[in-house]
Amino acid sequence: MITGDHLETALKVAIDAEIITEEESKLEGIFLTGTNFRKEIGDYQKVWNAEKEIYEIIIADKKRFTNVLKRLRIIARANPDDKMILISGIRQEGGIVAMSGSNIADGEALKMANVGLCMN
Secondary structure, eight states, X not given: OBOSSOHHHHHHXXXXXXXXXXXXXXXXXXXXXXXXXXXXXXXXXXXEEXXXXXXXXXXXXXHHHHHHHHHOOEEESOOHHHHHHHHHHHHHTTOOOEEEEOSGGGHHHHHHSSEEEEOO
16 A cells, blocks of 8 residues: 555555554554655656656666565655656566556656556
């Protein structure tokens, strides 16, 4: 789950939606803020692909990203780039991603996902 909400709100929603359990919410690395997510995964570049007319994310250390992703369940206080990094990293590993968004800031991430739903 990735959200712009505060961490406490995100944890409550994740527990209520059964994304994680109360016990899991106490484990290290299960949740991060967007800022901490970027620190954990290390360097990345956001590059414009003129041919495809989209931004692409190049993750410098894919093994590091994978290790973070193994335990991560929630990213709170996320910005649009955090969403793009997460989606891109999952897709680069062969994963399939569905994303919902509610405003124009989510546009690029919605385009990157295999399935994108815009809600109002």
